[in-house]
Amino acid sequence: MEKKVKIKINGKEFEVDSEKSILQAARENGIYIPAICYSDRFGAIGACRICAVEIAGMKKPMLSCAAKVKDGMEVTTNSPALDQLRREIIYEWDTFHPLQCGVCDKSGECELQNINYEFNITENPKEAQTDPLSIPQGTIHYEWKIIHHDANLCIQCRRCVAVCDKVVNFGILALVKKDGDRKEIDTKDGKPLDCEFCGQCVSVCPTGAMSSKLFKYKARAWEMEKVPTTCGFCSSGCQMDLNVKNNEILRVTSEEYTPNMANLCNLGRFNYSVSKSDRLIKDYSLNSKTLNQEAMLLELSQILKNTPKEKIFGISGARETHEDNLAFKMFFNNTLSNNNIDSLSSTHIGKLYKYLPQSVNTLYDFSDISDANLIICFGGDIANEMPRIDWSITRGAKLLKTSKVISAYWKDTKIDTLGSIPLRYEPGRELDFLTSFAFALKSEGYGAGLDGLDSLTGSEFDVSSIMEEVKKASNIAFIVCQEALERSNGEEIAKAVSNIALLLKDKIKVYASSKYNNAFGALYNNYGSSNEFSIQRLLEFAKEGKIETLILLNADLFSFLSDNEAKIVRDSVKNIVLFDTFESKTSLIANAIVPVPFFTSQSGTFINAEGRVNKINKAIECNVPCAWEFLFKLSTNLGYNLSSAKLQLKDKKITLNGPADKIYTINTNSSVKGDGEFVFIANYSKFRTSVYSGYGEGAKLAQSQSVLHISKEDAQRIGLNDGDIANIEANGASIALPVKIDEQMPKSVLAAQLWFENTNPYNITGGFNNLVRANLTKAQGGLK
Amino acid sequence: MNKTYVVENEREVIVNMGPQHPSTHGVLRFVVKLDGEKIVESDPDVGYLHRGFEKFAENMTYQQFMPFTDRLDYLASMNNNFAYAMAVEKLLGISSQIPKRAEYIRVIMAELGRIASHLVWLATHALDIGAMTVFLYCFREREYILDMYEMACGNRLTYNYIRIGGVARDLPDGFLDKLKEFVKLFPSKVKEYHTLLSKNRIWLKRTKGIGYISKQDAINWGIAGPCTRGSGIDWDLRRDMPYSVYPELDFEIPVYHNCDVYDRYLVRMDEMIQSNRILEQCIEKIPDGPVMMKDSPYVWDPKEDIMKKNYALMKHFVKVVQGIKAPPGETYFGAENPKGELGFYIYSNGEGVPYRMKIRSPSFINLSAMPVMLKGHYIADIISVIGSLDFVFGECDR
């Protein structure tokens, strides 16, 4: 595909890829061309004009970021004329720029400062001719949340517009006309910014025009130490730098050379204050008594000694580091000689990788998604689940324009704006789509020769549009969202996906999304395999009195069970031992609490959804040891020495074990439980990946409470307006939520987000399920 | 210093001297093997004042390192400032663009520094050998110089006055008058020192023929400055690898040939007179004009501009925060300091901080040649040899 062309830059000949721009070609060969508005993240904008170069035979200089290389092209990157041209651009910027570096947050890392330095500007003829009073005052958007925009500092490079549009695919920013012919960056509708609050616009802004309100006036750029680490909020595993001063994280940045290309979402970029939340657990405590570490170790070993070994159970929240998870597993397998453990990965991706054959279960890089020519996103709103997959899809479809997108879901989502082919099923009818798809594939001759092909049956669901694309595509990325796998029939969904993967074996790459940052690490440690106990059977085991002591490793019972179920567990288990960083509803009911450090305060590894082993580094001090250290000590107290040498992971990427190739028969019985007028779905907000992720400022400001999404029609019918409180009732329980009318919601469907403190949607769906039929009423007199 | 000494007969003893000893001029430790009172072998042990300056340099901007140079040879801080500034200027390729007035000021400061440094040398050298009066006289004159330094930059010990691209501020009113006074008076003072020492029998006994190092050895050991010129080597960087405005000035290089402590003494005595001559000429020749380069990407813009022009303010932030971006490459510059050749080797990879900096410290190199000078002399001579080498540990250990 790649064609090579020969070009000359400054008299030297180079052979470069014909798809490249002159700027890219020059950079690859170590030739410097100044450029302000261009970035590999979103491509050429052509706004700053500073990258202009001379091309032999052309009268006027050309923008090197936009012009493609051509065979035989002769480029000059520097000449007195170009220098003059560039200077004039800088003069223009300077003329309209206030004398504000002293108080500007960008100072010290500002590209406008840098370019002034680079060109050693010592005069400004343009300024001399301009009446300072004629320079209009730009708007300062004090009213926006989280993001601060000062139009006076803006050089109108439109990077923010490009990143919001081409990377985030949100597209809320634009250069809009203000009075006269003056233009300013603002929201398209002129309303206060209401967006994903990812801060990508802040990260690309060359000046201080877009800045973070949370960071404002906290520190100067050069005062902070940058500690590279991996984001600990979801399994995207973005690489980022914690900017630390005086043992406090003041902001988070990321560099363009990272696999995530400096992109971060709201949680990664703005939610660092979780690390200093006032709900951090600081002390060891047993039945509300504070103990020191030694006393705690003694007491715990006593409890464990007094419990018959087979009655001790453990659940990992799939959030702690790989080391902690492995130590937890070793502690059970070796010290307690049982395998009574499982992790929260088993509620979703665990199901998929249980069935997905080894031949198709490789974990691929996210960058491969952008290169795929067909991306199928199934079962959820990926933007809310894993932003990095969302960006990769956007990159492929919108920027590189190499990928077609199909979104199979019950709702229109952001990726549908990528010209995707929408496949809409009713919530709960995921299997209709999957089985029909598999059946259609079989009928087209895919997977010929596989055993059990005959057992595949389809439904009447129309998959013709997708089949057309599949036939054309040679490289398919298939993304399975957490929401689908978390359904009560998630296992059947997993089997159905496995069938499809197997049928398309030679051209499919399967990705699974998880909001648990180390879900793949927990999976890698073989939690829940080859034993009788699994997390889904927690209640059953508890009720039967099989569990006497339950050890939770950062697993908040209320984040995967209903309040009632959690209470049952509490009442039927004698001792609950909780290893956790933050206070939660579970910490209120646990007997013993062992504080463990937040990811910003420990070193170790997380494994992300690409299977990449990512390093985390300690950025701020806290006075408690990692979970694995504590577990090792505890084990020693119990008379067994665990070896820390085993904890180290040498591979850069992991592989998972999977079954042999097999076509599964699917039980397509509907999973929708209960009766009621509406289908209620508990799904995700992009601003939470756990309850404690809401303890930080960034997430809290972006979304403070769970809201009920409802279609306009339904809302009108019931007489609900935005902000009204509605009661949702199912399974004999009810929850109350503020209403948000959502144009994209289909009729008769309701959705609310998990892991907010105002409500627990599992109360009506029940644990290990996220969909139920429900009734809706308007709350009388509102809530409190 | 890892040597183990073997005592070969009962007359031999091993003596440890320092690191805390009144006449080692700082924290120098010496291990000497004696045969009776005669030195058989000796070994200096240094590093007690090591502060890691070269490593520091890799972590700060070029400008930020200037105050560190003050703390090398703290008896000649101005000269160190000067040498470092010139090394960086050479790296930046701006040596020829320094304003004339700044160059003259720098030379004035450097020559005053030479005199002040030699005065401390003479004072302590004589005191070590037992001549108390000289000490008092020398310090009296040095005070005069320190007063002038204080006028110019506010400090009496570490000056941080010379800048990359010029000097921090112009000479204050009255400075040149004070200098004139000094220059007129000083030769008579040197005469006084001569009367006290040059024909003094004790002085002669303790210095003549002591601490011998041949011309060839001096070259081989790489020693520099007055020490080499006392061994008959006619070499002075100010004349032989000229820099700044030295080519415009007329001065002589004193050279003596007996290779001993006494001749090194004479060299320095003459050098003070020569420095005084240079100062005289400077007073005559110093032009008016700016004392700092302007509009260069490597120097600060004037404060007035920074406060008024946004481009100046922007550039200032880059220069201060990220550091001036020296062109990639390496450079070495050595200056004739009171103690010998002080050299800075700087390797830049184009960033705001040096990739590597190495300091050639004359104290360190001169000191390494001590065992050669001591062999066969008496233990008491160590004191006079130390004095004649005139080293300072801030510079030796860096």
Ligand code: SF4
């Ligand atoms: S945006 Fe840059 S140039 Fe403008 S005030 Fe801020 S730091 Fe200075």
Ligand code: SF4
């Ligand atoms: S925060 Fe993100 S979504 Fe909001 S305007 Fe900036 S780039 Fe767009």
Ligand code: SF4
């Ligand atoms: S706000 Fe920043 S990124 Fe956006 S156009 Fe202005 S300078 Fe460029």
Ligand code: FES
């Ligand atoms: S980089 Fe090409 S126009 Fe801005």
